[in-house]
Amino acid sequence: MKDIITITSRFSILGVPVKASPLGSGHINDSFRITTVPEQAGSAAPEYVLQRINREVFSNIPGLMDNIIRVTDHMRDQLSRIRHDPGAPSSGAASFASRMQVLQLVPGKDGSFLHRDPDGNFWRMYGYISGSHSYDRVPGPELAGEGGRAFGTFLQLTTGLDQGSLCITIPRFHDITWRLEQFDDALEQDIADRRSLIRDETGFVRERADEMHTIHRLLAGGRLPVRVTHNDTKFNNILFDGQNRAICIVDLDTVMPGTVLYDFGDAIRTGASTTDEDEPDLNRVGLNMRLFEAYAKGFLETAGPSLTTIELENLAFSAKFMTYLIGLRFLTDYLNGDIYYKIRNPGHNLQRARVQFILLKSMESHFAEMKARVSGGLARLLTT
Numbered sequence: 001m002k003d004i005i006t007i008t009s010r011f012s013i014l015g016v017p018v019k020a021s022p023l024g025s026g027h028i029n030d031s032f033r034i035t036t037v038p039e040q041a042g043s044a045a046p047e048y049v050l051q052r053i054n055r056e057v058f059s060n061i062p063g064l065m066d067n068i069i070r071v072t073d074h075m076r077d078q079l080s081r082i083r084h085d086p087g088a089p090s091s092g093a094a095s096f097a098s099r100m101q102v103l104q105l106v107p108g109k110d111g112s113f114l115h116r117d118p119d120g121n122f123w124r125m126y127g128y129i130s131g132s133h134s135y136d137r138v139p140g141p142e143l144a145g146e147g148g149r150a151f152g153t154f155l156q157l158t159t160g161l162d163q164g165s166l167c168i169t170i171p172r173f174h175d176i177t178w179r180l181e182q183f184d185d186a187l188e189q190d191i192a193d194r195r196s197l198i199r200d201e202t203g204f205v206r207e208r209a210d211e212m213h214t215i216h217r218l219l220a221g222g223r224l225p226v227r228v229t230h231n232d233t234k235f236n237n238i239l240f241d242g243q244n245r246a247i248c249i250v251d252l253d254t255v256m257p258g259t260v261l262y263d264f265g266d267a268i269r270t271g272a273s274t275t276d277e278d279e280p281d282l283n284r285v286g287l288n289m290r291l292f293e294a295y296a297k298g299f300l301e302t303a304g305p306s307l308t309t310i311e312l313e314n315l316a317f318s319a320k321f322m323t324y325l326i327g328l329r330f331l332t333d334y335l336n337g338d339i340y341y342k343i344r345n346p347g348h349n350l351q352r353a354r355v356q357f358i359l360l361k362s363m364e365s366h367f368a369e370m371k372a373r374v375s376g377g378l379a380r381l382l383t384t
Helices: 002-008 061-084 092-098 141-157 176-189 199-208 211-220 260-271 289-306 309-313 315-335 348-365 367-382
Strands: 016-022 030-037 048-053 122-127 227-229 238-240 246-249 256-258
Touching: 002 016, 002 030, 002 048, 061 092, 061 141, 092 141, 092 289, 141 238, 141 246, 141 260, 141 289, 176 199, 176 211, 176 315, 199 315, 199 348, 211 315, 227 260, 256 260, 260 289, 260 315, 289 367, 309 315, 315 348, 315 367, 348 367
Parallel strands: 227 256
Antiparallel strands: 016 030, 030 048, 048 122, 238 246
16 A cells, blocks of 8 residues: 555645555556545545556557557547537437547656656556446446447547557457467467366367458458557446446557457457356356347447448457457466466466357357347448
8 A cells, every 4th residue: 555655646646645446357457546635625636546557468668658648639639529510410429429538647747657666667547537437247238338339439539540650569469370379389388287178178279260360361451441449348448427328448558550340349258248257157158149239239320330341241250259369368378377367266267268168159159140230230320
């Protein structure tokens, strides 16, 4: 607590910090909610979010922060235009965007947005959005639709930002060829002596490897546009207000050039599953089609008009791809001795991988219906 308060004092905050509480359930960074009290009677005492950025995962933290500054500045400009342009066409998507908020970085007392402590750790601070909350699981179709509209709006608000101006915060993040190479290397080295425990999972990975190169081939052939994308669209990266309206997208560390398919696919992987990522009872794991349809409908309402035919045709497949990819990464980390993801027990990553692969099987059984729901959502959009 003393160390956290000391680091907090390095930033230009209002109020006196008195409490730091762990915040969120992310796999990578450590986050704390900072409570302050007024410095003097009648003065402000807002709350803040202090984060330690994982330097094992992110090798170019100054570049990462530059991305966040560029993206949040651009989004604020876009929102200002929507709110203050009297000639802008009125639509549900514009109305939704107009109530969105953008994360606000807090500068350090030295003018930098980064503080480096004596141990070499990098810290940053955001303003805490009062009254906001998030969900690790989607409560129901209505909020799934809100989530779809929120991430679709994020895509719209980052349109026009030169994706070439952004650094790659995690090289080859969703590169399936590289991820399979990493898996093969982990199998060969077997440093944790676990290869014999995953024979079924290895066969599962091999059987689907060629199909999972579909997005890679489309990108390599220039058929998929490269956009500014979030790349980590878990449902708990959406903040909601007291009326359960989506109001802000958070966790911008992986914002970089990518394809919309990564964003849609990962949102479905995490948001339309019937269970948590580490559900112990695999019989409970599956795809919730009601949540899938609601999210897809919301996403298409805000992002649909700007998507290409190839993107629309592959939205349903992207859910299978991202589920396979994340399952593969969990499995690789298990083989490597759990060096990337935070774990609670030695078999945690293997359990996570198995959940992803069961979820993928469920998607495969529902795939025709998933494609039909996307087409139906687009048809409704075009007739309104």
